[in-house]
Amino acid sequence: MRVLILGGTREARDLAAALVDEPGVTVTTSLAGRVRDPALPAGETVIGGFGGVAGLRAFLRARGIEAVVDATHPFAATMSAHAVAACAPPGHGDDPAGALAGDPAGPGSVPLLQLTRPGWTPGPGDDWHRARDLPAAADRARALCPPGRGVFVTTGRRQLAPFATDRDRHYLIRAVDPPTDVLPPRHTVVLDRGPYTVDGETRLLRAHDVRVLVTKDSGGALTVAKLDAARTLGLPVVMVDRPAATGPVPPTWPDVAGVLAALRGLAAGGQAAPPA
Structure with missing residues (x-):
């Protein structure tokens, strides 16, 4: 199984480190290239943008990517939107529900999972x-x-x-x-x-x-x-506040363990079990 991680976060690096030890899994992490000396993850790394939705879709096709994990920063709204559109079946960029659910809706779709750490919450004594x-x-x-x-x-x-x-x-x-x-x-x-x-x-x-x-x-x-x-x-x-999603939201997990379990389900020929 060939997995592309859209990275740049600690969670993305943790996921890459776990995936390189998974039998039969090849992992590539994409970094935006905005940090001069980024912390590099395990596995292959590509640095720099894809050139929009069309460029990302072409990368997925050229590399034979079988699953994408959006583990970008919670404020990277543009990249997340591009991932939704690129993973959808061709011609369905505005309605990619099938690809987002990990159940391809047609030829050319790629299952998309999202790894997003929970936001902070105020506690006693906070203003x-x-x-x-x-x-x-x-x-x-x-x-x-x-x-x-x-x-x-x-x-x-x-x-x-x-x-x-x-x-x-x-x-x-x-x-x-x-x-x-x-x-x-x-x-x-x-x-x-x-x-x-x-x-x-x-x-x-x-x-x-x-x-x-x-x-x-x-x-x-x-x-x-x-x-x-x-x-x-x-x-x-x-x-x-985090930016509000402007389109479909893929199945989202708050931790690496949940995404790993979902990817294992896909690798076994099933679907990514939705998060609880």
Whole structure:
């Protein structure tokens, strides 16, 4: 069985590591190429985009891919939509229900499974403020943070323009690679990648006089320490919601074990049992 993982997450790497040990399985992971020095998974890796839906469909056909696992970042909405369309039977890109269910609806369809880690949830002592997108998050952060104080932004190196018009606050921006967008007049950039510790995050917040944390609802354990640190310090958190799906959603599992079981079902000639 030839499996393509659309990766870039810890879960994708864990799945690839498990699949390389599966008898008769060949695994290839696709990375978008947006990180200069990505953590590479086990098995074959291809880096760079496919060229849209048509390019991904051509790759699936050329490689004889028999199953696709979308294990991209929860905010990679465009890639997920491309996967839905590419895995559908030709001519059924707007209605790919058969392919999504792991029961091909016609020649040329490819079963598509999704591996998405659950989002974070607030607990006792948390002060969370939901935002639908980054412009709304920037507005909320300005309302919560007094002038002259710090805002910690951990939403990545792109789409920072909503914060750039603020001259009254200092922005601590953390990303894996240098930001590619316009930045606020008062800012500090920290290049780092998780996992992080609560002690380290607490020291960072204190050192930069941070009064508000802005983050995406990415979920997972690698970067959750910043939320624990914010709770410890009594700081509000502006949480950017995940983008809503704009089309059909494939069967989705929250962990590697569930996807592995589904792929084994496909390899045995059956269907991917839907998640409970």
